Amino acid sequence: MNKVSLIAAAVASTLAAGSAFAAATDTVTDGWEVHGYMSSNVRVVDGTTTDTEFGRPDYKTAGTHGKSTNQVEFTIKKHSEYENGVWADYVLRTEFGNGNSSAYSSDGDQSVNDTDGLAVKEAFVELGGILGEDTSIWGGQRYLxxxxxxxxxxxxxxxSGIGAGLQTKLGGNTAGIAYVMADPTAGDDNAERKTLSSxxxxxxxxxxxxxxxDFDLKLGKQVQNGENDDGVGASVTLNTSYYGLDGWTQNAIAYGSGVMQNRGVNFGNWSGGDDKAESLFLTSYGVLNISDKFQLGTEISYITGLDYLFGAEGLxxxxxxxxxxxxxxxxxRLEATASYGDESGLSVGDWGGWISSDDMTTSTFINLEIATAFTANSDYFGRxxxxxxxxxxxxxxxxxxxxxxxxxxxDQFVFGVHTEIWF
Incomplete structure (x- = not known):
């Protein structure tokens, strides 16, 4: 048999095997889901836009004044079920404009002045039924x-990062293990790799x-300058009623050390830090249903450094x-928001001066807001x-x-119109 005949036989054999495999794994169900999110915030501060969020990401204020002027997010999910009992999800989430504070006009060349204007936030595949009815495995980039x-x-x-994991049922409850990586220098191929992992x-x-x-445990590591830094994070979350009343709350306590110092279980390219840093984090938030018309949302969040955190002593x-x-x-829906934020600590190290002075100090912040929400559904989360x-x-x-x-x-007044939809 000549070389051409050998190749033809190999191709025919491969096609036949593929046909047999396809026949054994016929698709029973195949469908698409499209979800999304939009947040457009028209904020006016002394007649201009502004890049600040007035301390909102650092638990200083809690108003509507997030800085994304035009944030758009789409999630596409393809779900397939096969004759042999296996199912597969492919999830793709893209996002544009998160963190952008400038007001762009539609001149045909809209852009965002950063390196994360249009980004793929999630792209992963999850396979179920291969290792058991209640077990799935996944791989790719995701928020976990x-x-x-x-x-x-x-x-x-x-x-948040690239990884892989397994999820199953143990004692009727959801259990899982995953390995996730994130590079603080992602996008700069010439920079030293300082890969974080959890x-x-x-x-x-x-x-x-x-x-x-809910119980979480995260073991973190960062490789940089030829050395390994590590850390551990753990949290316990109670999902229950609104302190015994009609409604719901989520209540959590978390501990973090070393590279996991940022609230222990908040892992991504922002993680890292000195091995001696430790944090204790507590939070409780939820919605009380007072009557058919009146609801109350509340949040209390607290983070402290156990001696040293984020480059500050006693933060x-x-x-x-x-x-x-x-x-x-x-x-x-008529809304009012009130918040009181407090920060204290001694500024040291590379972050010197990020607190009000170089001495032990306390800064306090009050945020008062009134709003009218026009919506298709006037429930607390109506969108x-x-x-x-x-x-x-x-x-x-x-x-x-x-x-x-x-x-x-x-002090500062902020005037705005916030448009938001989830679908």
């Missing part, structure tokens, strides 16, 4: 197990009588926030909505005000 405060908007728990272990949905408990931050919401009718608002932010002195982006004096 995220949780955020409802008024601060801060994600205190997540693993081994995530979690066990969710344990019955606690008054609700369910402590906390915020207390509340947002009452009244349903005027099916399509209009889509268009929400005009007025925020008033005041710091205890000009130095504290300057830390959160107030340029003149110690």
């Amino acid at each position: 197990n995220r949780a955020a405060g409802i008024l601060s908007g801060e994600f205190w728990k997540q693993s 081994i995530d272990m979690y066990y969710y949905g344990v019955d606690a009588g008054i609700g369910s408990l 402590t931050r906390y915020i207390v926030a509340a947002r009452p919401s009244y349903k005027l009718n099916d399509n209009v 889509p909505q268009i929400k005009p608002y007025i925020s008033y932010i005041k710091a205890d002195d000009e130095a504290s005000a300057g830390m959160i982006g107030i340029d003149n004096g110690d």
Whole structure:
């Protein structure tokens, strides 16, 4: 048999094998889902746009004044089920404009003045049924197990990066293990690699009588300058009613050390830090249903360094926030937001001066806001909505005000219209 005949036979054999394989794994169900998010924030500060969020990401304020002028997100999911019992999900999430604060006109050449204007945030495949009915494996880039405060908007728990993992059922509860990596220098191929990694272990949905408990443990490591830095993070979360009343709360305590010092279970390219750094984080947030028309959202979040954190000694931050919401009718909701934030600590090291002075100091922040939400559903989380608002932010002195982006004096009015939809 000549070479051409050998190749033809090999190709025919391969095609035949492929046909047999395809026949054994016929697709039973195949479908697409499209979800998305949009947040457009028209903020006016002394007649201009502004790049500051007035300390919102650092638990200083809790108003509507996030800085993304036009954030758009799309998630496409392809779900397939096969004749042999295996199922597969392919998830792709893209995002544009997150963190951009400039107002662009539609001149045909809209861009964002950073390196993360249009980005792929998630792209992963999850396969189930291969290792058992309740077991799946996944690989790719994703946000794993995220949780955020409802008024601060801060994600205190997540693993964001490239990785792989396994999830199953143990004792009727969700259990999983994953390995996730993130590069702080991603995008700069000439930079020294300082790869962070986290081994995530979690066990969710344990019955606690008054609700369910979620347990997270993360073992972190960073390789840089030929050395290994490590750290550990752990959290316990209670999902329950609104302190015994009608509604819900999520309550968590977390510990982090070393490269996991940022609230312990908040892993991504922002992780890292000195081995001696430690943090304790507590948060409790939720919504109380007072009546058919009146609801109340609240959040208390607290983080402190156990001696040393984020380059500061004795750093402590906390915020207390509340947002009452009244349903005027099916399509209009009246809101008010009040928050009190406090930060204290001794500024040292490379971050010297990021607190008000080089001495032990306390900075306080008050945020008061009124808003009217026009929406298709006037429930607390009713979306889509268009929400005009007025925020008033005041710091205890000009130095504290300057830390959160107030340029003149110690207070600031923000006028805005926030448009938001989830679908």
